[in-house]
Amino acid sequence: MTQITQANGDIFNMEANAKLVKKAARIVAQLTTSQKNNLLTDMAKAIEHDSENIIAENAKDISSGREKGLTTAMLDRLLLTQQGIVDIANAIREIVTLTDPVGDIANLSLRPNGMQVGKMRIPLGVIAMIYESRPNVTAEAAALCIKSGNAVILRGGSEAIFSNIALAKCLHKVLDEQGIDRNIVSVIPDTSRRVIEQLLKQRDSIDLVIPRGGEGLISYVTEHSQIPVIQHFKGVCHLFIDKYADLTKAVNILINGKTQRPSACNALETLIVHQDIAEQFLPLAAKALAESAQVKVHACEKSLSYFDGASLATTDDYHAEYLAQEIAVKIVSSFDNAIEHINEFTSDHTEVIVSQDISRTQKFVRAINSSVVMVNASSRFSDGGQLGLGSEIGISTSKLHAYGPMGLSALTTEKFVVLGDGQVRG
Numbered sequence: 001m002t003q004i005t006q007a008n009g010d011i012f013n014m015e016a017n018a019k020l021v022k023k024a025a026r027i028v029a030q031l032t033t034s035q036k037n038n039l040l041t042d043m044a045k046a047i048e049h050d051s052e053n054i055i056a057e058n059a060k061d062i063s064s065g066r067e068k069g070l071t072t073a074m075l076d077r078l079l080l081t082q083q084g085i086v087d088i089a090n091a092i093r094e095i096v097t098l099t100d101p102v103g104d105i106a107n108l109s110l111r112p113n114g115m116q117v118g119k120m121r122i123p124l125g126v127i128a129m130i131y132e133s134r135p136n137v138t139a140e141a142a143a144l145c146i147k148s149g150n151a152v153i154l155r156g157g158s159e160a161i162f163s164n165i166a167l168a169k170c171l172h173k174v175l176d177e178q179g180i181d182r183n184i185v186s187v188i189p190d191t192s193r194r195v196i197e198q199l200l201k202q203r204d205s206i207d208l209v210i211p212r213g214g215e216g217l218i219s220y221v222t223e224h225s226q227i228p229v230i231q232h233f234k235g236v237c238h239l240f241i242d243k244y245a246d247l248t249k250a251v252n253i254l255i256n257g258k259t260q261r262p263s264a265c266n267a268l269e270t271l272i273v274h275q276d277i278a279e280q281f282l283p284l285a286a287k288a289l290a291e292s293a294q295v296k297v298h299a300c301e302k303s304l305s306y307f308d309g310a311s312l313a314t315t316d317d318y319h320a321e322y323l324a325q326e327i328a329v330k331i332v333s334s335f336d337n338a339i340e341h342i343n344e345f346t347s348d349h350t351e352v353i354v355s356q357d358i359s360r361t362q363k364f365v366r367a368i369n370s371s372v373v374m375v376n377a378s379s380r381f382s383d384g385g386q387l388g389l390g391s392e393i394g395i396s397t398s399k400l401h402a403y404g405p406m407g408l409s410a411l412t413t414e415k416f417v418v419l420g421d422g423q424v425r426g
Contacts, residue, residue, distance in 0.1 A: 021206075022125070074132075077133040098147065155188040266380055384407050
């Protein structure tokens, strides 16, 4: 077993920790819905009660992040305000209101021999989350795992270590008060890359790894893990303005998708415009982008003249997840060319079409296989809460075993349940 020495001189043993979490997973799997809801309700209260300390610890992370030169987008994800603490607590309370999927039996059918066969939802077991920035993930992922009957190992980035530890103390305090094994929620205090290497080898204790963060992190986890991985790759989200688009809707959806929160993975990164409507739409788009947030534009040769100060787009721009007030623009000659462009540069996250032609929107939905496909609606709705799932643990861009925003049900699997009355096989 590899032993990792922390800054304070203590030894953190990843293999031993994973075994403790696996043992604790048996406990959380047996908690009733009422017990889980009471636990989460008290956790929300504890986080609010300790908000002053959490914000103070978060300030250390923000200060350190500025010294390290973190981007504006990263600092935005990292920051916890008083309202941010309230939002975390409310997100946990929302999870309390969600239907518990554990124990649900679906598709119960009667076989010719009189047996009844169905499938029951059960927890996955131990879920490991590896993520960057976003300290709210620490609390919300823990809450989602508890509600779905799973234990969780949380390994946040070094940029949020003080915030994550402060939140973990709140969760552990409640677990201790209720006499429940605190290893149900394990927040790894070691921020070295070596601890990730060790974590990814614990296939006897961990059932699933979910990485959330930059493309480099997710690629590293996917390449090195001995445990199944659900990927949350970058969000290169496209907006296609069809020649039959309503211009007012198109401008509103563009501005909301690009400028409301550009650091979010469901923010727009590429605007595609049908050539037949470009002359009408692009002047409106250029004016709105300049007025709303002075968005930097990388435009193709055909669209370059519509934008003041735009730069010529390159292939890298069409691959880019800017996470900033920045966008790539492309004029296409046909509907099929738009589909081709999206399929070439997609990250399988979210794609949007604006069109009043139902046959063309239906064709778009069929032709694009990203995890979320939208018609005449902002990409910013590509979110578990907005889609009715409640809080999400991530947006999967892997087609197995979950795809798109992952809510409670995606954190369970199914086992067959057979109800008989003495039947034997002849």
